[in-house]
Amino acid sequence: MADGFAGSVPLYLLIAGVVVVLLLARRFRLVGQIVSFALMVGGIGLAVMLIGERGRFDPAFARVAKFLHLDQDQAVVGKETRIPMASDGHFWVAVKFGQVERRMLVDSGATVTALSTETASAAGIEAANSPFPMIIQTANGSIRAQTATVPELRIGNIVARDLPIVTSPAFGDMDVVGMNFLSRLKSWRVEGRTLILTPNHPQSAS
Known part of the structure; x- marks a missing residue:
């Protein structure tokens, strides 16, 4: 006492x-x-x-944060896309699925790219109706997730097509870029507080 x-x-x-x-x-x-x-x-x-x-989760707040210059934007420098480390010590990238844009966490510890059900629905991505969902191990235990394919995903000057992803209500509002995306790049590395992504075939940033 x-x-x-x-x-x-x-x-x-x-x-x-x-x-x-x-x-x-x-x-x-x-x-x-x-x-x-x-x-x-x-x-x-x-x-x-x-x-x-x-702003990392809600597009409306992200626009306000960008207007107030609260977070540095990723930038295409030469053939590379450079992402500054956020104040929380993580790397967050602006990702486009067609006309839908989300800020996603880059997690090299995640095997596969994961989307919340809200993001998948907004981007028109339909999960496969499989009787055998994928079981994903997370810090909070095992999660059942459905698989899907993203027709096109853009980050800066990088375009990934037909990218396999997983989606589940258990992800909440969290969207994660995993190793199955990073492994498609020519290279990726961290220099100081900057994540540098180098694509095999750089595209014009849009």
């Missing part, structure tokens, strides 16, 4: 500190103005952070 109480002491100190600041803010106009400004800056910072994080 004592250990549990001791672990909560910093929270009580934080609450006490906030109460003291609020009392001072009410008593002194200058302090109140400083506190109001600090809260406004903190609120704006939190909103920017949330937009940047949510």
Whole structure:
């Protein structure tokens, strides 16, 4: 019981500190103005952070994040597509399936490219109606997934056609670029905080 109480002491100190600041803010106009400004800056910072994080999953937030320059875009440099590391330490790429665009996580530990059911549906990708679904091992256990084929997938100057993928409601809103895509490239590597993808036959970026 004592250990549990001791672990909560910093929270009580934080609450006490906030109460003291609020009392001072009410008593002194200058302090109140400083506190109001600090809260406004903190609120704006939190909103920017949330937009940047949510932009990786939601296209609407991604457009806002791009407008605010919260995340560096991938760029085609010569015959390579370069993707800067995101603030979370991962590499996220802008992927196009026809007119549908999604930001997907590049995961060299994933054997096959995986799409959420929402992304597959939006891109018009129909899963094979097989009585024997693929069983995928994840950090959260085994997942049953259906297989499908993407007619065309674009990342920068790279085009992959007839790419096998898996899809499942269990993926939530997560879309992942796996090794079956990376292995089709001429090469891929990480230099510092940049992922570099080199296709066998570079295409014009669109």
